[in-house]
Amino acid sequence: MNLAILGFIMIIVFMALIMTRKMSALIALIVIPTIFALIGGFYSGLGKYMLDGIETVAPTGIMLTFAILYFGVMIDAGLFEPVINQIIKVVKGDPVKITIGTVILASMVALDGDGTTTFIITVTAMMPLYKKIGMSLYTLSTLALLSIGVMNMLPWGGPTARAISALQVSTEDVFIPLVPVMAAGILFALIVAFILGKRARKTLSYQSDIELEDVKKDETKEESLLKRPKMIIPNAILTISLIVCLVLEVLPIPVLFMVWFGVALLINYPNLSIQNSVVKKHAGNVLSVISLVFASGIFTGVMDGTKMVDEMANTLVHIIPDAMGSHFAIITAVLSGPFTYFMANDPFYYGVLPILAESAHQFGVSKIDMAKASVLGQPLHVLSPLYAAGYLLVGMLDIEYGQNQRVVIKWAIGSSLFMILVACILGIIPW
Known part of the structure; x- marks a missing residue:
């Protein structure tokens, strides 16, 4: 055949x-x-x-393993709490504001051109709201994917750099003209967000009085004990340094996530038994993702x-x-x-x-x-x-x-x- x-x-x-x-x-x-x-x-x-x-996907599998673990530590320690709190204050329980906020957040985070960090931060910030008012998580997935689908066109995102190197043309000649096209792509994502938000508003009761405490009610005792509010600034510096090193390609990406995860776990949870419990907590998520990555190989x-x-x-x-x-x-x-x-x-x-x-x-x-x-x-x-x-x-x-x-x-x-x-x-x- x-x-x-x-x-x-x-x-x-x-x-x-x-x-x-x-x-x-x-x-x-x-x-x-x-x-x-x-x-x-x-x-x-x-x-x-x-x-x-x-073998081809092995570096990606390693990178995702330690990216999940690294951001898992950051989520457990409460690095993104200020962002989540601010989002809750702004959107309250309005599905339209939530969906539009999802696109804005995902697009901003995706400026680093990396889908892994975009999805981890966006899901961490927005999923509690979606669950609280009963919005479909497929809506969250749709908007996150539409956002990264556009922002992936940044020169450091991968495809544009490949096209430039393969055809031996300049970054300026290719990327600068694409900026208005990318803006149109984000506009499309915002239109989709408005449509999906309006649909959700029709099917759900508009809970305009949702407060931060309402979203945090589902937080377990274990999650509360893992919070490290005094470590927000050190964790933010650590995460920013990671993103900078990713962009500058200081080390191979899998190695960067491995090293930063080790440092993050050590400074947030010096106790060995807590370290083990944190790793075990995220093991299921790691397995479900990595098994698919190696299967795709x-x-x-x-x-x-x-x-x-x-x-x-x-x-x-x-x-x-x-x-x-x-x-x-x-x-x-x-x-x-x-x-x-x-x-x-x-x-x-x-x-x-x-x-x-x-x-x-x-x-x-x-x-x-x-x-x-x-x-x-x-x-x-x-x-x-x-x-x-x-x-x-x-x-x-x-x-x-x-x-x-x-x-x-x-x-x-x-x-x-x-x-x-x-x-x-x-x-x-x-x-």
Whole structure:
């Protein structure tokens, strides 16, 4: 069977199973690629492909493990209490204010370009409010994903840097024109927040008198004992220094989180038994997220090792007719969503984009325009089963992965198409 066809069928089967809840994401990520690799006749190399994939995601797994533990310590110690308290005072019990506040908070936190910290801080601050008034946690997930889907386009967020380096163009030429497009993406997220907030307001009783004490009623005795109000300033300095080091790439990201976690645990909880209890408290969250990350390594390894992903990319590139050549930028913008959904960013930006850009050059479309177009599918990319931080979000909210895909995907597609439309209208990418 043609590898491209086999790959497309595999993606469709995978999505259908998790979105219809016929199979959990964890099992589907392992079983589905294994079955399709066997169908394709890749018996001998299957084990190697899987191990290669697991090795690829191992640094991400380590990073997420210690990121969860680090921010778990910060949450337990009460670092984010002032932020949470201020949010509660401003939004009270109004669902519209809560949803709009979610987008604003997530967008601000996402300025560091990292989905992990964005989700941890946003969920920590907003989930108590959502639970208190009975709002759907899928709404919180939707708004957090829409926000990071736009902010991921920052040069230090990853995709833009990859596009720039792959096509050897300047950051200024690519990123500066994208700023109004990103603003449009955040505007779209705010519109979605307003819509979802209005829906929630209709179905829930508007509790305008919610106070801080109401939200804190659910706090357990153990959680109260772990609070360290005197450590807020030292913890804030520690967290800011971590973010600065992440941006400056002082050390590999997994190592940074490991070292900062060790320091955070030591200064907040010097007692060994308390340290052990804190780690055990967050062990379940770590396991649920990391198991999905390593399972996604199986998926990635099979896709890469069997060359399915290469054949799928080549098929899509070659079916673009010559008559559409002058529209290569907008075609790339539209394709960047599904492309970066079923493959990681690296294969798309370093493998597929140069091919598209070379073809586009023959029709007078510049590399700069292609680089700008290639990042407009990021709202869909952050829903990808290969986007590790997405598992963290689902795990923290304790929601179902397939259901989350079904709820968010229409808004993610809408966000990407809205940014593409704005980019075309403003002449940022050529029609």
